Amino acid sequence: MVPAINYWAVLIATASSMVIGSIWYARGVFGKYWMKAVGHDEESMRQGAVFPIIITVVVSFITAWVLAGATDITFNFYGGSFFWNAVLTGVILWAGFTAARMVTHDAFDRRPSGLTILNLAHEFVTIVVMAIIIGVWPPAGA
Numbered sequence: 001m002v003p004a005i006n007y008w009a010v011l012i013a014t015a016s017s018m019v020i021g022s023i024w025y026a027r028g029v030f031g032k033y034w035m036k037a038v039g040h041d042e043e044s045m046r047q048g049a050v051f052p053i054i055i056t057v058v059v060s061f062i063t064a065w066v067l068a069g070a071t072d073i074t075f076n077f078y079g080g081s082f083f084w085n086a087v088l089t090g091v092i093l094w095a096g097f098t099a100a101r102m103v104t105h106d107a108f109d110r111r112p113s114g115l116t117i118l119n120l121a122h123e124f125v126t127i128v129v130m131a132i133i134i135g136v137w138p139p140a141g142a
Contacts, residue, residue, distance in 0.1 A: 083135035090131030
């Protein structure tokens with residue numbers, strides 16, 4: 001079975017990731033703390049931003065695409081509401097993959113727990129917003 005995917009929803013979910021990240025890591029929100037915790041300063045932030053942004057767009061697309069496919073699979077298996085399948089699938093995938101792996105890596109990297117919590121919360125918000133977008137625009141026939 002190949003999951004049905006609404007690629008417009010995936011593209012909008014990808015864009016939402018960029019918007020959320022831009023707000024979340026803005027200097028007036030959590031950006032100052034993040035910069036200090038990872039060792040950036042104003043100068044290092046101005047240099048070489050293009051490559052990380054390109055990587056973020058690609059990875060955000062992959063995340064949204066996988067979430068859309070997994071949502072369609074769960075919807076076809078469990079039935080019910082496509083929207084709630086998307087949200088629940090997003091939360092489960094965040095907990096089982098993103099959060100679990102990030103906590104493990106940050107523990108070995110000895111990152112400050114505040115940084116881990118900040119990044120986990122960012123990823124949670126990003127995934128939930130993606131799931132809402134995907135859930136609101138199911139593929140045809142769902």
